Amino acid sequence: MxxxxxxxxxxxxxxxxxxxxxxxxxxxxxxxxxxxxxxxxxxxxxxxxxxxxxxxxxxxxxxxxxxxxxxxxxxxxxxxxxxxxxxxxxxxxxxxxxxxxxxxxxxxxxxxxxxxxxxxxxxxxxxxxxxxxxxxxxxxxxxxxxxxxxxxxxxxxxxxxxxxxxxxxxxxxxxxxxxxxxxxxxxxxxxxxxxxxxxxxxxxxxxxxxxxxxxxxxxxxxxxxxxxxxxxxxxxxxxxxxxxxxxxxxxxxxxxxGGKAPVVVFDDADVAKAAEEIAVAGYFNAGQDCTAATRVLVHESIHDEFVAALAKAAADTKTGLPDDEDVLYGPLNNANQLKQVSGFIERLPAHATIEAGGHRVGDKGYFFAPTVISGLKQDDEIVQREVFGPVITVQSFTDEDQAVSYANGVTYALASSVWTKDHARAMRMSKRLDFGCVWINTHIPLVAEMPHGGFKQxxxxxxxxxxxxxxxxxxxxxxxxxx
Known part of the structure; x- marks a missing residue:
């Protein structure tokens, strides 16, 4: 019936x-x-x-x-x-x-x-x-x-x-x-x-x-x-x-x-803790969030360590049915969105490396695996455009100025975060980042008393x-x- x-x-x-x-x-x-x-x-x-x-x-x-x-x-x-x-x-x-x-x-x-x-x-x-x-x-x-x-x-x-x-x-x-x-x-x-x-x-x-x-x-x-x-x-x-x-x-x-939130991780950050929390902030709601932690910029000295930790966090993240209490997120919202996210992966440049995920899950519904992509350049499509899916990209930077340049070098300006133990650096970055919200050592919490909104596009x-x-x-x- x-x-x-x-x-x-x-x-x-x-x-x-x-x-x-x-x-x-x-x-x-x-x-x-x-x-x-x-x-x-x-x-x-x-x-x-x-x-x-x-x-x-x-x-x-x-x-x-x-x-x-x-x-x-x-x-x-x-x-x-x-x-x-x-x-x-x-x-x-x-x-x-x-x-x-x-x-x-x-x-x-x-x-x-x-x-x-x-x-x-x-x-x-x-x-x-x-x-x-x-x-x-x-x-x-x-x-x-x-x-x-x-x-x-x-x-x-x-x-x-x-x-x-x-x-x-x-x-x-x-x-x-x-x-x-x-x-x-x-x-x-x-x-x-x-x-x-x-x-x-x-x-x-x-x-x-x-x-x-x-x-x-x-x-x-x-x-x-x-x-x-x-x-x-x-x-x-x-x-x-x-x-x-x-x-x-x-x-x-x-x-x-839209948004394309930069997540700036400095070399004094707790790599394991940052990777775990950034994964949650990037994959929650299948990454279908304008503030999602989708674009990680990590200091070159900890790049490999961080990518490995983030890939492990992705592997430990579960997508599945609504009544499964162990899942972090469900499917993408619709067939068009699944096609859009898949298209970004299909069009990745040769220098990109898929560290985790990068594929549909199952043949029923619109599920997509938690994904990590490294080796990207600032002008790559997946860095510049909003994916709106469970996809986190990783780039490396050499110093604070380059981190700011990469972070601000997109048309979006909604949300961002900085991960460091250096208070003065955090304050400098919060001033220099051109985004409506800057989180420090966290990403995505919102409260009714504080404003949410962006700049630019x-x-x-x-x-x-x-x-x-x-x-x-x-x-x-x-x-x-x-x-």
């Missing part, structure tokens, strides 16, 4: 709806490579309906006192916690992620981040009122922007959706969110939960909306006249397209794009922290005559 794929539906104005024209796309489980659901392929009518719902809800939501918006977000956090197992199951079916790691590494941070932004709703800061011209008092108002069109990626469907909707709602905006076409299931479950909280507390149904679809759906959202802001987490190409589309009516744009705008919250607000000057 074959199981009929279940039908996923858009969430607009508090209701689940099919696409207006009935079009759908298949949703594939990356563990099996087989379709388990269909989702709407939303078109202009669906985007219009979602934007109209968000626009209608905006004045009411905007005018709530912050304490009321805080109450909503706190209830959402509680509801996510209460229904965590459902969210974990949906996310794993979306992505093939290990259940145990999704439970420990995603649900707690998501809940914490929502609670952080619930508090931020009541902590807007700005200049105090004052007189800067005789007889006049100036006041600064910080206000919500309006309707926000948000596009989330497939690598962390739940968490990236949380990074978008939580600060937007906390600041008083309403939301139309599109998940990736390959991972809509967990986002739609989140919509059900959020919608239930809004209904329970008597708030407008259009505050939070989710529509499914492909790139054309995202383009329609960004080009729509209603949203005042477009936010996307995705590829550099997608970010450029969003920025171009948004420029036509001068929408505000918030972009978190990694985009602009910040996720997490009060900086993200401020990105979802606008500033107004009010001047009044004292006469």
């Amino acid at each position: 074959t199981t009929e794929p279940r039908r996923l539906r858009n969430y607009i104005a508090g209701e689940f709806r099919d696409a207006a024209d009935g079009r759908t796309t298949e949703v594939v489980n990356p563990v099996t490579g087989e379709a388990y659901a269909t989702a709407p392929l939303s078109g202009p009518a669906d985007v219009d309906a979602a934007m109209a719902a968000a626009e209608e809800a905006f004045p009411v939501w905007r005018d709530l006192v912050p304490a009321e918006r805080q109450k909503v977000l706190l209830k959402i956090a509680d509801a996510f916690e209460a229904r965590a197992e459902e969210l974990i199951a949906a996310e794993s079916e979306n992505t093939g992620k290990p259940l145990a790691l999704t439970r420990s590494e995603e649900i707690p941070p998501m809940v914490d981040q929502i609670r952080f932004f619930a508090g931020a709703a009541r902590m807007l800061e700005g200049r105090s009122a004052g007189e800067y011209m005789d007889g006049m008092t100036s006041i600064i108002r910080r206000e919500p922007i309006g309707v926000c069109a948000q596009v989330a990626p497939w690598n962390y469907p739940m968490m990236m959706a949380t990074w978008k909707f939580a600060p937007a709602l906390a600041a008083g905006n309403t939301v139309v969110l599109k998940p990736s076409d390959t991972t809509p299931a967990s986002t739609l479950l989140m919509a059900e939960i959020i919608g239930g909280v809004l209904e329970e507390l008597g708030h407008p149904k259009g505050v939070f909306n989710v529509i499914c679809g492909d790139r054309d759906t995202g383009r329609l959202m960004v080009e729509h006249p209603v949203p005042a802001m477009a936010s996307i987490t995705g590829s550099v190409r997608a970010g450029m397209q969003v920025a171009e589309s948004a420029s036509k009516d001068l929408k505000r744009v918030h972009l978190e794009l 990694s985009g602009y705008g910040k996720d997490l922290s009060s900086y993200s919250f401020e990105d979802y607000t606008r500033i107004k000057h009010v001047m009044t005559s004292l006469g």
